[in-house]
Amino acid sequence: MYDIGIIGGGTAGMTAAIYGQRAGKQTVIIEGSTFGGQITSSPNVENYPGIASVSGSEFSMNLLDQAMKLGTETVMEQVTGIRDEGAVKVIETTGKEYPCRSIILATGVTHRHLGVPNEERLTGAGVSYCATCDGMFFRGRDVAVVGGGSTALQDAEFLSNYCRKVYLIHRRDEFRGEDSIVKRLQGKENVEFVLNTIVKEIIGDTSVERLIVNNKKTGKEYKLEVSGVFIAVGQIPQNEIFAETVKLDGNGFILASEDCMTSHPGIFAAGDCRTKEVRQLTTAAADGAVAALAACKYIAE
Incomplete structure (x- = not known):
């Protein structure tokens, strides 16, 4: 029997384990693919308070090492569901069951990907899914943002403060995001809208060098010389298997308040999988701490 069963071995999950173990609770982290989460693909992390610079993989491995030294158990299995048996919640995996x-x-x-040639190969070498995380590495250089929602608009605005040129590429003729941001971007000399256009290919040997794009109206195909491309075409939560136990919003994110409590007593949600405005490394760590302490309180009561 575990006190806290944690599904997911990213920053939120590992932080929750650290706080749970330090509170005297026995925790287990169950991860289906890779411990560390998406941050492991970032070559440099420079926006985490107190750490000037660290690779994403080193950051993640330090978290995992800290959690394990405190006594956290780790399991590499795919979770298939959860069920409530009153005082006991059971995590079901392809291998066994874990009562908690x-x-x-x-x-x-x-992150939803474009699915174009070289996107995966150049991820972390000019291809990014987080402008706030990686934008500073492209100071004074030309970059592109792909997307038409508020996230893409916000990314373009953020990057325009540091980059020489920002191309905002969208497959339609108008943006879906906030009109107020569109108007601000229109007033920036270093931002260029590239509408009715899709990315066909990302070019580069060891890092991004240019994009091949296609104008859907004219059929014209041409190149954009950029050092980085920030893809903001949506995020995909992976919460379907929990839909019968906890409430999800219309986009599939777990409905949870700032105290990380879900609609189901004894089940908490932490990090990017829950409903929230900001999804960053710091907010994932904060959620992990809050969720663990809330779980400890639940157990005590």
């Missing part, structure tokens, strides 16, 4: 007094869902999200 409480559960923290920290499944994160996956």
Whole structure:
């Protein structure tokens, strides 16, 4: 029997384990693919308070090492579901079952990809899914943002403060995001809208060098010389298997308040998988701490 069962081995999940173990609770992290989450693909992390610079993989491995030294158990299995048996919550995996007094869902999200040639190969070498995380590495250089929602608009505005030129590429003729941001971007000399256009290919040997794009109206194909491309075409939560136990919003994110409590007593949600405005490394760590302490309180009561 575990006190806290944590589903997901990213920053939120591992932070929850650290706080749970330090509170005297026995925790287990169950991860289906890779411990560390998406941050492991970032070559440099420079926006985490107190750490000037660290690779994403080193940051993640330090977290995992800290959690394990405190006594956290780790399991590499795919979770297939959860069920409530009153005082006991059971995590079901492809291998076995794990009875727990409480559960923290920290499944994160996956970024929707464009699916174009070289996107995967150059991820972390000019291809990024987080302008706030990686934008500073492109100071004074030309970059592109792909997307038409508020996230893409916000990314373009953020990057325009540091980059020489920002191309904002969208497949339609108008943006879906906030009109107020569109108007601000229109007033920036270093931002260029590239509408009715899709990315066909990302070019580069060891890092991004240019994009091949296609104008859907004219059929014209041409190149954009850029050092980085920030893809903001949506995030995909992975919470379907929990839909019968906890409430999800219309986009599939777990409905949870700032105290990380879900609609189901004893089950908490931490990190990018829950409803929230800001999804950053710092907010994932904060959620992990809050969820663990809330789980400890639940167990005590």
